Amino acid sequence: xxxxxxxxxxxxxxxxxxxxxxxxxxxxxxxxxxxxxxxxxxxxxxxxxxxxxxxxxxxxxxxxxxxxxxxxxxxxxxxxxxxxxxxxxxxxxxxxxxxxxxxxxxxxxxxxxxxxxxxxxxxxxxxxxxxxxxxxxxxxxxxxxxxxxxxxxxxxxxxxxxxxxxxxxxxxxxxxxxxxxxxxxxxxxxxxxxxxxxxxxxxxxxxxxxxxxxxxxxxxxxxxxx
Amino acid sequence: xxxxxxxxxxxxxxxxxxxxxxxxxxxxxxxxxxxxxxxxxxxxxxxxxxxxxxxxxxxxxxxxxxxxxxxxxxxxxxxxxxxxxxxxxxxxxxxxxxxxxxxxxxxxxxxxxxxxxxxxxxxxxxxxxxxxxxxxxxxxxxxxxxxxxxxxxxxxxxxxxxxxxxxxxxxxxxxxxxxxxxxxxxxxxxxxxxxxxxxxxxxxxxxxxxxxxxxxxxxxxxxxxx
DNA sequence: GTAAAAATTTTGAGTATTCAAAATTGTATG
DNA sequence: CATACAATTTTGAATACTCAAAATTTTTAC
Ligand SMILES: [Mn+2]
Ligand SMILES: [Mn+2]
Ligand SMILES: [Mn+2]
Ligand SMILES: [Mn+2]
Numbered sequence: 001x002x003x004x005x006x007x008x009x010x011x012x013x014x015x016x017x018x019x020x021x022x023x024x025x026x027x028x029x030x031x032x033x034x035x036x037x038x039x040x041x042x043x044x045x046x047x048x049x050x051x052x053x054x055x056x057x058x059x060x061x062x063x064x065x066x067x068x069x070x071x072x073x074x075x076x077x078x079x080x081x082x083x084x085x086x087x088x089x090x091x092x093x094x095x096x097x098x099x100x101x102x103x104x105x106x107x108x109x110x111x112x113x114x115x116x117x118x119x120x121x122x123x124x125x126x127x128x129x130x131x132x133x134x135x136x137x138x139x140x141x142x143x144x145x146x147x148x149x150x151x152x153x154x155x156x157x158x159x160x161x162x163x164x165x166x167x168x169x170x171x172x173x174x175x176x177x178x179x180x181x182x183x184x185x186x187x188x189x190x191x192x193x194x195x196x197x198x199x200x201x202x203x204x205x206x207x208x209x210x211x212x213x214x215x216x217x218x219x220x221x222x223x224x225x226x
Numbered sequence: 227x228x229x230x231x232x233x234x235x236x237x238x239x240x241x242x243x244x245x246x247x248x249x250x251x252x253x254x255x256x257x258x259x260x261x262x263x264x265x266x267x268x269x270x271x272x273x274x275x276x277x278x279x280x281x282x283x284x285x286x287x288x289x290x291x292x293x294x295x296x297x298x299x300x301x302x303x304x305x306x307x308x309x310x311x312x313x314x315x316x317x318x319x320x321x322x323x324x325x326x327x328x329x330x331x332x333x334x335x336x337x338x339x340x341x342x343x344x345x346x347x348x349x350x351x352x353x354x355x356x357x358x359x360x361x362x363x364x365x366x367x368x369x370x371x372x373x374x375x376x377x378x379x380x381x382x383x384x385x386x387x388x389x390x391x392x393x394x395x396x397x398x399x400x401x402x403x404x405x406x407x408x409x410x411x412x413x414x415x416x417x418x419x420x421x422x423x424x425x426x427x428x429x430x431x432x433x434x435x436x437x438x439x440x441x442x443x444x445x446x447x448x449x450x451x452x
Numbered sequence: 453g454t455a456a457a458a459a460t461t462t463t464g465a466g467t468a469t470t471c472a473a474a475a476t477t478g479t480a481t482g
Numbered sequence: 483c484a485t486a487c488a489a490t491t492t493t494g495a496a497t498a499c500t501c502a503a504a505a506t507t508t509t510t511a512c
Contacts, residue, residue, distance in 0.1 A: 008468075008469090010468080010469070031489075031490085032489090032490065032491090033488095033489060033490070041469090041470070041471085042470080042471055042472075043489075043490065043491080044470090044471075044472085044473090044490085044491070044492075044493090045469075045470055045471070046490095047490065047491055047492085048469085048470085048491090048492095049468095049469080049470095052468085052469095063490080063491075064476095064477065064478070064489080064490060064491080091343065094320075094350075095343060095346040095347065095350065096346060097342070097343070097346065101342075105340055105342075105343060108338045108340075109335075109338050109339070111338070112334045112335050112337070112338040113335070114331055114334075116323070116327075116331075117317065117321060117323070117331060120321040120322060120323065121321065124320075124321065234498075234499090236498080236499070257459075257460085258459090258460065258461085259458095259459060259460070267499090267500070267501085268500080268501055268502075269459075269460065269461080270460085270461070270462075270463090270500090270501075270502085270503090271499075271500055271501070272460095273460065273461055273462085274461090274462095274499085274500085275499080275500095278498090278499095289460080289461075290459080290460060290461080290506095290507065290508070
């Protein structure tokens with residue numbers, strides 16, 4: 001996880017998005033069009049960049065087939081994600097920013113921190129495993145702690161769970177989660193699920209029950225309490 | 227000191243160097259060649275950039291005459307310097323980095339912090355007036371606290387002073403200052419000054435006297451104690 | 453007061469990144 | 483299978499930044 005190569009912020013962002021998207025598609029190959037969409041550039045731009053990344057040995061590229069991170073690319077991607085998530089936690093814990101607003105800050109800072117500063121932040125925070133959204137923080141060596149989750153869209157009814165992770169970065173959505181008292185750490189019970197109406201009725205510990213749409217519920221991941 | 231305009235890091239660096247250099251030359255006009263030298267680009271590059279800055283209303287430019295910051299340019303420059311110095315102090319005080327190494331970190335981070343994060347850091351540090359090197363931190367409004375200094379190259383002999391500021395960013399020089407116990411805050415007496423040999427004999431409070439060359443002594447600024 | 457030296461600007465070109473629009477390829481449909 | 487459609491790639495051009503080297507202007511020195 002050294003930062004010897006010195007990739008540009010642009011390249012780091014491509015790698016990071018590539019990594020996140022690969023987690024989805026199970027064969028690992030990502031169409032360039034999808035990469036373009038999530039990086040926010042036109043398809044042609046992504047194709048060009050992918051060829052550059054392939055030259056640098058960061059991705060494998062099959063024209064008209066898709067892209068996939070090489071192990072070098074994955075290593076760099078994990079480094080960026082590690083910086084991003086440590087920064088987010090730092091901003092929330094030490095500078096008292098709201099968890100809904102740290103993502104965009106981290107998006108810029110993740111390209112500007114040295115390994116040394118990151119190590120100090122890691123130490124200051126006590127070598128944390130999860131960021132404010134419950135996302136796992138990759139270790140310096142590249143290892144990512146994995147946890148088994150279920151989402152509120154699929155977990156058992158009438159059983160106690162704890163919100164462990166909210167897979168969203170949109171500030172408005174996160175603020176809603178906060179308003180609804182569904183932030184990570186909260187104990188919840190799903191009281192009902194209406195597949196036809198696509199709604200879930202959730203009751204946060206010692207709070208009135210509330211209704212969520214299925215897509216929103218799917219973004220709230222829970223684990224068994226304890 | 228809003229960051230509405232969103233200047234590029236490159237432009238911010240030019241403005242900052244311009245500001246620092248202008249402090250020297252009293253007429254305020256800086257030759258493009260000098261700007262080039264301290265930004266670290268070729269003369270032609272500086273000329274090109276200066277024309278761009280002039281278009282943006284950040285500098286006045288007289289071909290073959292020199293450059294000078296406009297008030298808009300100065301406002302931006304002070305913003306960058308403020309960020310730089312607050313970051314340096316933050317890195318030393320909160321993350322425990324050595325004062326000799328924070329300059330280069332700050333050089334990158336100064337372009338990545340939002341106003342909001344900066345405000346939090348400012349608050350956390352208790353709205354400090356000086357950075358770890360004794361350099362004044364411009365206020366958000368643009369005001370820069372000024373102090374009268376003398377340097378060890380010119381101050382009175384056999385009189386007690388306090389080191390207030392070390393005008394250098396070079397890590398090796400700063401480490402030497404530290405080894406010699408001449409960091410800001412130290413009480414010192416100049417015991418002798420030999421203009422022919424260009425040396426100054428300084429005695430830090432309760433330490434043996436030591437010899438400095440005149441150029442080094444000139445970088446160590448002192449004030450009356452109290 | 454001209455010739456050499458120094459500083460500055462201009463020119464031509466390269467890298468990194470991007471877009472719009474045209475060309476290509478692969479796929480699905482009838 | 484031929485055609486239509488979608489995805490992808492290519493092409494041509496733009497912006498931001500940079501350098502090397504040529505051209506120009508100013509300064510200095512004799
Ligand atoms: Mn994030
Ligand atoms: Mn980013
Ligand atoms: Mn500094
Ligand atoms: Mn800088």
